[in-house]
Amino acid sequence: MALTGLLLFNTLTGIATLVLICLGLGIIYGMMKIINLAHGEFVMLGAYVTVFAANAGVNLWVAMLILAPVAVGLIGLVVERCFIRFLYGRIIDTMLASWGLSLAIIGIVTSLFGNTVRGISAPLGSFPIGHYRTSLYGVFIIAVAVLAVVGLYALLRMTRFGLVVRATMGNPRMAAALGVAPPRIYMATFALGAGFAGLAGGVLAPVSGVSPVMGAAFIARAFITVLGGGPAIITGTSIASALFGSIDEFATFLTTPVFGQVALLLAAIIMIRFLPQGITGRVFRRSL
Amino acid sequence: MSSVPSGWRGCLLVILAGFVLLFGLPQVVSLYGVVQMTVFVAMAVFALSQGFIWGFGGIMSFGQSAFFGLGGYVYAVSVINMGDSTIPVLLAIAVPAAFAALLGYFMFFGRISDAYVGVITLTVTIILFNVVNSTSGDFYTIGQAALGGFNGMPNVPPLNVPGYPDAAFGPIDTWYFAMGALILVYILLRGILASRFGRVVVAIRENETRVQLLGYDARVYKLLVFTIGGGVAGLGGCIFTNWGAFISPTIFGLASAAQVLIFVLVGGLGTLVGPVLGAFGIEYLISIIGTQQTLNANLVLGAVLVAFVLLVPQGLVPVVWSGIGRLLPRRFAGTGEQTAEAQS
Numbered sequence: 343m344a345l346t347g348l349l350l351f352n353t354l355t356g357i358a359t360l361v362l363i364c365l366g367l368g369i370i371y372g373m374m375k376i377i378n379l380a381h382g383e384f385v386m387l388g389a390y391v392t393v394f395a396a397n398a399g400v401n402l403w404v405a406m407l408i409l410a411p412v413a414v415g416l417i418g419l420v421v422e423r424c425f426i427r428f429l430y431g432r433i434i435d436t437m438l439a440s441w442g443l444s445l446a447i448i449g450i451v452t453s454l455f456g457n458t459v460r461g462i463s464a465p466l467g468s469f470p471i472g473h474y475r476t477s478l479y480g481v482f483i484i485a486v487a488v489l490a491v492v493g494l495y496a497l498l499r500m501t502r503f504g505l506v507v508r509a510t511m512g513n514p515r516m517a518a519a520l521g522v523a524p525p526r527i528y529m530a531t532f533a534l535g536a537g538f539a540g541l542a543g544g545v546l547a548p549v550s551g552v553s554p555v556m557g558a559a560f561i562a563r564a565f566i567t568v569l570g571g572g573p574a575i576i577t578g579t580s581i582a583s584a585l586f587g588s589i590d591e592f593a594t595f596l597t598t599p600v601f602g603q604v605a606l607l608l609a610a611i612i613m614i615r616f617l618p619q620g621i622t623g624r625v626f627r628r629s630l
Numbered sequence: 631m632s633s634v635p636s637g638w639r640g641c642l643l644v645i646l647a648g649f650v651l652l653f654g655l656p657q658v659v660s661l662y663g664v665v666q667m668t669v670f671v672a673m674a675v676f677a678l679s680q681g682f683i684w685g686f687g688g689i690m691s692f693g694q695s696a697f698f699g700l701g702g703y704v705y706a707v708s709v710i711n712m713g714d715s716t717i718p719v720l721l722a723i724a725v726p727a728a729f730a731a732l733l734g735y736f737m738f739f740g741r742i743s744d745a746y747v748g749v750i751t752l753t754v755t756i757i758l759f760n761v762v763n764s765t766s767g768d769f770y771t772i773g774q775a776a777l778g779g780f781n782g783m784p785n786v787p788p789l790n791v792p793g794y795p796d797a798a799f800g801p802i803d804t805w806y807f808a809m810g811a812l813i814l815v816y817i818l819l820r821g822i823l824a825s826r827f828g829r830v831v832v833a834i835r836e837n838e839t840r841v842q843l844l845g846y847d848a849r850v851y852k853l854l855v856f857t858i859g860g861g862v863a864g865l866g867g868c869i870f871t872n873w874g875a876f877i878s879p880t881i882f883g884l885a886s887a888a889q890v891l892i893f894v895l896v897g898g899l900g901t902l903v904g905p906v907l908g909a910f911g912i913e914y915l916i917s918i919i920g921t922q923q924t925l926n927a928n929l930v931l932g933a934v935l936v937a938f939v940l941l942v943p944q945g946l947v948p949v950v951w952s953g954i955g956r957l958l959p960r961r962f963a964g965t966g967e968q969t970a971e972a973q974s
Contacts, residue, residue: 377745379752428940433745434690435939438895441692441888442935449929558884562756565749600764607757611733611750615740 344472349595351471355480356594357587358487362545363564364571364579365490366538371568372575373511373531376436380421380444381564382557383451384536388414388543389552390451396462402548407486410544411537418536422529430528444557451554464548479548486545490538495576507531562603563590566610572620581621586610641820644903648813655809656802664805666917669873671808674909675815675866677893681905682819683859684894686828688835689852690744693751694863694890696758697726699881701864702871703762703777706786711773716792722868723861730860734853741849752887759882782878786871799872808869812906815862819902822858831855885928892931895938898945907947 367381378384388410395405421443429436466478498504507527510517514524542560550556567586571578586606594602617624656664676698683689701722708718733754737747766779777783789807791797799807822828833841834848842848871877880886889912897908912934919927942949 375745377749425936425940434748435943437692437745437748438891439936439939441891442932442937442939444932445885445888445928445935446932449926449932453926453929558756558759562753562760566753569746569749598764600760603757603760607753610753611736614742614746614750615736618740618742618746 344474347471348474348476349591351476351480352595353588353591354484356591357584358480358484359546360563360567360583360587360590361487361491361580362483362538362542363560364567364583365494366535366540366542367564368535368568368571368575368579369494369538370532370535372573372578373507373535374430374528375433376426376430376440377433377565377568378532378535379437379441379561380447381535381539382559382561383444383447384414384418384539384557385543385546385560386451386552386554386557387417387447388540389547389550389556390455390460390543391540392544392547393460393462393552402462402465406544406547407541410547411541414540414543415533415537418539419529419533421536422532426532427525427529430525448554448557455554457554459551459553461550461552462548477549483545483549486541490541491576491580494538498576503530563606566607570610570613570617570620572617572622572624574622574626577626578620578622581626585621640903645813645817648809648816652806652809652813656805661801665801665873668801668805668808669870670910670913671805671812672866672869672873673890673893673913674906675808675812675869676863676890677897677905677909678812678815678819678902679859679862679866680890681894681897681899681902682862683855684891685898685900685902685905686823686835687831687852687855687859688744688838689856689859690748691751691856691859692748692891693753693755693887694859695882695887696751696755697730697860697863698867698870698886698890699755699758699762699877699879700726700729701867702877702881703783703867704864705868705871706783706877707772707775707777709787710775710783713787713795714793715787715789715795719789719865719868723864726864726867727857727861731853731857734856734860738849738852738856755882755887756884759879759884762879762882778878780879782876782880784876786875786877788875789872804869804872808873811865811869815865816902816906819858819862823902827851827854885931888931888935892935892938895943895945896934898947898949899943901945901947904945904947908945 363385366384367378370376370378370381391410391413392402392406395409396402400409425439425443426436429439464477464479466482468475469478469481498508506517506522507530509520510522510524510527517527518524550559563586567582568579570586571580571582586609589609590602590606593605655667659667676694679697680691680694683691683694704725705718705722708721709715712718733751737750742750762777763780765777766781768776770777770779775783787798789799789804791799823832830841830846831851834846834851838848867881870881893908893912894905895908896912897906898904912931915930916927919925919930938945
């Protein structure tokens, strides 16, 4: 019983982690059909901001929940202005350019801070499930993931900005004819996506080794999940995260974390054979 | 797509240059230089596989390093078990090709978009990296070959004269093998592109729907191109492993996957010479960066990639060629363009 509870809790944490990592990527992909290959590096930058701020004496919660998203969001803004905006409509070129950026960011961070693993210890201690003890920080991750999804949903559904964003997503030319400037919306969306990546990096910094190449550990799962989710950003990402997160955790429980990833990939490849447009390409098509 | 001469004249010129390099290099360069060039050639074979499937097949594989690495590992594992290197070389081509066919089936018969193909192939190579990385310890041995996890497999036996395991190749023999393989692959791919099959493949790149409407099954053609590309990349991996008698999971990593795209992009998309020259140039650049401490290789590669995508998306070979074409008298330039139209 306690073991089932623990497995369930771990699965939930795994899903929440996946949701956090994917949201930023999903926003950018859903809006502009761009796969941002530098996403993993945005996550890494968020983690670095958190570690440095926390070591400099800033409150850890402020560092991870406010500083990391804002800083990475600003970096995303600069990246969009300097590189990405010249490439809209050229999907493959955008992917290549963002890949180049990803390599360059890894190179810069390595040159500046060295190729070492840093870390901060996870706060909050632990709590019991039966006779097992597990980290209370997992509960925090789940809470942040839920809040992020709800917040994004509210932003897109209930604000004027959200309305404009959805209109641009649906039909950029028509939106432009109605007085919206799609380039500015794209800019804002890219920064928003980068901000969510920074948030993910901040929240995950205490539970992962912070190093210049840490992005690579996340992106494989994130890409697969976002593509598996399909065009609807929030619904798709959430459903795909739940599905792939469960498969990942379960296979990890049975074997090792590496084969958890293999199981995830196999499931995704088989799924994409039957649902080439992703889950929300077939079901929940009108969702957000 | 490009104005590079890809007719029989340009093709013969390239093959001739290849043979000059094949026999000339060991005469003029030190042993160290020859060994250095061998790894460039391994990368050039790798680049040809990417250049073929991307530039001509229009298949956006971001994870060609999966097949390159697989070729290297298959060679290492099978040569350690068999002793004689003949069958391992063939396996190093066949296994990645078969893996590409399997993966290609799911991708092309699912009719997924280019971006999806890129992401899935990239994910495959990252996950292969993670898997092979975790294979340290006695549990992960295939026959007598220990996979070695993060540390890789050292002391991989070199190639030998087929049938005589004791007659192992030295560095110069390996050079002849590598460069010979590069020339053969070039001729093979040129032949494929000149054939009816190759013309359909290029037509699919230009307009898939129209080719489908003409009654060709584009999925099968793409699958075959992808499979050939996988086999060529596997051969490149086999040469690479022979070069250092060593292979490690880094070969599957993101940097390796990006590198081959950079070779093709810098050299010229839609040409076969471009990727080869791109591989030589970038590999040379990396070897220079390796000798100093100020600039990080990732930073330089990333900057090169961004710069070429934004500023020179067609690559150097087409740009330089059209520059030469403008300088030369009209008659020569015209010949170049006609052959390009006829062939590519």
